[in-house]
Amino acid sequence: KKIGKEEILDTSYIQELIEDSSYSPFPQHRYTERPDVAISALLEGKIVVMIEGSPMMLICPGLFIEFFQSSEDYYRRTVYSTLIRFLRIIAFAIALTLPSVYIALSTFHPELVPSVLLLTILKTREGIPFPAFVEALLMEFMFELLREAGIRLPQPIGSAISIVGALIVGEAAINAGIASPVMVVVVALTGIASFSLPQYNIAVAIRVLRFPLMVFAATMGGFGVMIGILLILLHLTHLRTLGQPYFLPVAPLRPKQLKDVLIRAPLKVLL
Numbered sequence: 001k002k003i004g005k006e007e008i009l010d011t012s013y014i015q016e017l018i019e020d021s022s023y024s025p026f027p028q029h030r031y032t033e034r035p036d037v038a039i040s041a042l043l044e045g046k047i048v049v050m051i052e053g054s055p056m057m058l059i060c061p062g063l064f065i066e067f068f069q070s071s072e073d074y075y076r077r078t079v080y081s082t083l084i085r086f087l088r089i090i091a092f093a094i095a096l097t098l099p100s101v102y103i104a105l106s107t108f109h110p111e112l113v114p115s116v117l118l119l120t121i122l123k124t125r126e127g128i129p130f131p132a133f134v135e136a137l138l139m140e141f142m143f144e145l146l147r148e149a150g151i152r153l154p155q156p157i158g159s160a161i162s163i164v165g166a167l168i169v170g171e172a173a174i175n176a177g178i179a180s181p182v183m184v185v186v187v188a189l190t191g192i193a194s195f196s197l198p199q200y201n202i203a204v205a206i207r208v209l210r211f212p213l214m215v216f217a218a219t220m221g222g223f224g225v226m227i228g229i230l231l232i233l234l235h236l237t238h239l240r241t242l243g244q245p246y247f248l249p250v251a252p253l254r255p256k257q258l259k260d261v262l263i264r265a266p267l268k269v270l271l
Contacts, residue, residue: 002017008051015028018242027067099190100213100228101222104217139184140190146165212228
């Protein structure tokens with residue numbers, strides 16, 4: 001009723017017009033093109049929005065933990081689905097914090113790094129003219145440019161350009177003394193971890209939040225990283241989607257619903 005007579009061209013218009021917090025980096029609704037996912041959402045009491053001419057269906061409300069779940073989790077055995085879900089959560093943590101943790105350790109807390117690894121890092125950083133923060137910022141910027149270029153190019157050559165471009169830019173940056181091999185590995189692991197998440201829009205939130213965490217790490221070290229993570233958790237627990245707490249069923253805690261959060265319980269338990 002509040003939308004009025006605006007022209008609605010895609011489901012993303014509906015999402016932005018009905019979401020509770022337009023300035024939050026976290027998506028508050030899910031997208032899908034699969035009928036089985038939409039039917040499963042309807043059976044759970046969700047709202048499914050379809051727009052004529054758009055292949056994407058909008059599922060609302062979308063909770064934080066649902067962005068780590070995939071429809072394939074319920075078509076595989078419980079042990080394997082649980083393992084993959086843990087892997088996604090670890091990938092989320094790596095994609096969000098790995099560059100900032102590396103900056104904090106190499107700049108403020110070298111005593112926390114094992115001696116052999118520290119000597120290797122120091123050897124690879126010998127001759128690098130930039131501090132770790134500028135080096136990470138430069139490599140992340142290059143990686144984001146390559147990712148956007150791969151999206152805009154035609155699909156047959158987009159993926160090839162992204163892979164070849166990443167290899168060439170990384171090797172050229174190392175040979176030119178602009179970046180160290182360890183930083184290239186850190187940025188590559190961060191990108192791979194972000195690609196492993198089943199919902200693309202949660203990966204976009206990670207791309208936005210990664211840079212403030214890097215700033216916190218460059219200014220206050222590990223303490224700054226902890227402050228940044230705490231601020232993100234406070235935001236997640238405060239955020240609501242269509243009036244529902246975004247961090248359900250973890251906050252507020254609902255123990256009976258935890259059987260499909262970190263683990264995927266057997267179907268005879270879920271049904």
